[in-house]
Amino acid sequence: MHIQDDKRCSLSELVAHIRNGDCVAIGGGLSWREPIAALRESIRQGVNALKLVGSAHGIDVDLLCGAGCVAVSAQSYVGFEQDFGMAPNYRRACEAGSVTIKDSCCYTLVQQLRAASQGLPFMPMRSVQGSDFMKLHPEFKTMLCPFTGDKLVLVPALQPDVAILHVQYADPHGNLHIDGPPVADILFAKASAKVIATVEKIISHEELVQFGVTIPYFYVTAIAEVPYGAHPTACYPFYAYDREHTARYYQAAKQGANSFADQYLKPFVYECWDHVDYLAAIGGAEQLSRLAQWQNSTEDWLKLYE
Amino acid sequence: MNNPASITHCTLGELMIYQIARSIEDGILAFHGFGSPLVQLALHLAKHSHAPRLILVAGATYGVNPKPAFLTPTTNDFAMNRAAECQLSIEELFDLAASGHLGRMFLSGLQIDCWGNMNVTGLGQYDRFSLKLPGGGGGCNLSADASHITIWTAAHRTPLDGQGRRRYRLVKQCDFTTSVGHRTTDGMPRSTMPYRGKGPDCIVTDLGVFGFNADGHAELQQVYPDTFAELVAEHTEFDVPVSANLVTATLPDTEIVEFIRRLDPLKIHERELSQADRRRYFALNGSH
Numbered sequence: 130m131h132i133q134d135d136k137r138c139s140l141s142e143l144v145a146h147i148r149n150g151d152c153v154a155i156g157g158g159l160s161w162r163e164p165i166a167a168l169r170e171s172i173r174q175g176v177n178a179l180k181l182v183g184s185a186h187g188i189d190v191d192l193l194c195g196a197g198c199v200a201v202s203a204q205s206y207v208g209f210e211q212d213f214g215m216a217p218n219y220r221r222a223c224e225a226g227s228v229t230i231k232d233s234c235c236y237t238l239v240q241q242l243r244a245a246s247q248g249l250p251f252m253p254m255r256s257v258q259g260s261d262f263m264k265l266h267p268e269f270k271t272m273l274c275p276f277t278g279d280k281l282v283l284v285p286a287l288q289p290d291v292a293i294l295h296v297q298y299a300d301p302h303g304n305l306h307i308d309g310p311p312v313a314d315i316l317f318a319k320a321s322a323k324v325i326a327t328v329e330k331i332i333s334h335e336e337l338v339q340f341g342v343t344i345p346y347f348y349v350t351a352i353a354e355v356p357y358g359a360h361p362t363a364c365y366p367f368y369a370y371d372r373e374h375t376a377r378y379y380q381a382a383k384q385g386a387n388s389f390a391d392q393y394l395k396p397f398v399y400e401c402w403d404h405v406d407y408l409a410a411i412g413g414a415e416q417l418s419r420l421a422q423w424q425n426s427t428e429d430w431l432k433l434y435e
Numbered sequence: 436m437n438n439p440a441s442i443t444h445c446t447l448g449e450l451m452i453y454q455i456a457r458s459i460e461d462g463i464l465a466f467h468g469f470g471s472p473l474v475q476l477a478l479h480l481a482k483h484s485h486a487p488r489l490i491l492v493a494g495a496t497y498g499v500n501p502k503p504a505f506l507t508p509t510t511n512d513f514a515m516n517r518a519a520e521c522q523l524s525i526e527e528l529f530d531l532a533a534s535g536h537l538g539r540m541f542l543s544g545l546q547i548d549c550w551g552n553m554n555v556t557g558l559g560q561y562d563r564f565s566l567k568l569p570g571g572g573g574g575c576n577l578s579a580d581a582s583h584i585t586i587w588t589a590a591h592r593t594p595l596d597g598q599g600r601r602r603y604r605l606v607k608q609c610d611f612t613t614s615v616g617h618r619t620t621d622g623m624p625r626s627t628m629p630y631r632g633k634g635p636d637c638i639v640t641d642l643g644v645f646g647f648n649a650d651g652h653a654e655l656q657q658v659y660p661d662t663f664a665e666l667v668a669e670h671t672e673f674d675v676p677v678s679a680n681l682v683t684a685t686l687p688d689t690e691i692v693e694f695i696r697r698l699d700p701l702k703i704h705e706r707e708l709s710q711a712d713r714r715r716y717f718a719l720n721g722s723h
Binding site: 158159160161184185187204205206207208209210211212215216219220223224226230232234235236237239243254255256257258259260261262264265279280281309310311312313315316363365366369370372423427430431434435 | 510
């Protein structure tokens, strides 16, 4: 239980909770509410040998793979969907063998997190047997159900060392409010040993309860106020997905490891002293206000994706 | 262009969306995943036309019965979830499936075999893939749990490479089984597994539409106005049984085409199609 009165800290202090070799659950999903500022800071701090677990992910996992921070990947999906297709850094790392592939499946992950949050050693399920996920996961067992005789698959409890989230609002005590789909963030928070969160805006407790508490404070280890902390993924209602920047990322990554290091990691991670530098590097206030235009009209929203 | 009266043709993408939509029953709970614009459009089309009581759960956001502003390039976007009637969570949707309440799910694969097993995990050996694919999301779980599965692919047609070989999409055997069909790769029938779902019942491709016969083997049932059984067989690695009642697929009407074009002004769904397939058009109602 995390009971400090005030959980606020700087981004670098927040990320210092991640240790080399940790099992890390990254919040959000696909192009939505990924804690990318925290991931950029962890790359700058040299965190490595991470084991990543999660459901459907994209630029977050690809970025960490491109920076050489990942030892094991256990997501259900890592890619850029129909927008750009396969994740180049992730693919290279998996195919080179520098990242061990432990692909999972959404409900398998849910059941494993539930087991951890309920203090149980495993959860049963009907699916997965008959698929080749049994080969990737020799730790999965089967048993005959003592009640029905059905053959069930048992998946072990999964307790990530740290969950990294990005949310819209928090109070200083660490109560979190997530607007829109929480994806697996609540499950991650309940199952993980530590929860660290970047927050668009830290507000008073009285203001936060007006929005509602999505994740209670005692699950949360530390929070840092990092406006635009999910960029280039979306954090509605503040900003939409930055497709233009993601295209730039993708083109750099697609050309190879060296071009990704030169054209992306250098200008947007290593040569940015902090998040303020990063926001300037991506185009500053002009670019950021463009991403807020979605609220004006459907036409303005469409323009972001043309 | 978007006035139904002025629409004279449908595209291949629109025909595929219509065919996927036809597999969706009214009154069921159905879910689309992410990275699948053809399916997203098909679900909204079904609800708009023949399946008004469909419980439509949007992939990635888990919103129920949303009215998207427009189809977005990525799936977890507020524009896709606009005006959702209520909201599920990831665990609630998968619990509904596990307890037998998900009527239909839509899955695809870079490899699809004759039993409907699919691979979206990787090519080559599982302990050292030569090509790592993005992965299957919840497909493995849902292929066992959902009552019925619609399979689709827009890349059935496979060009010859320099050595005159094809890297088939419809294959004899998948390198890795990400989601399960009617028979495991070691020959065990689906009925030996305690799955709730009955497995795939159709494959909608860029060349035609398959059903599955009593053995659980894919069987060609429909071709398109510009395709024929021999062409389908040429682009399929496994032997293709052809239905005695092989027909040419019904084309969508102009209202349906107009609905699709209105919902997808950015033509996001065309990203699933090859460049050549984006130029395939079919005349509607005898117009030319």
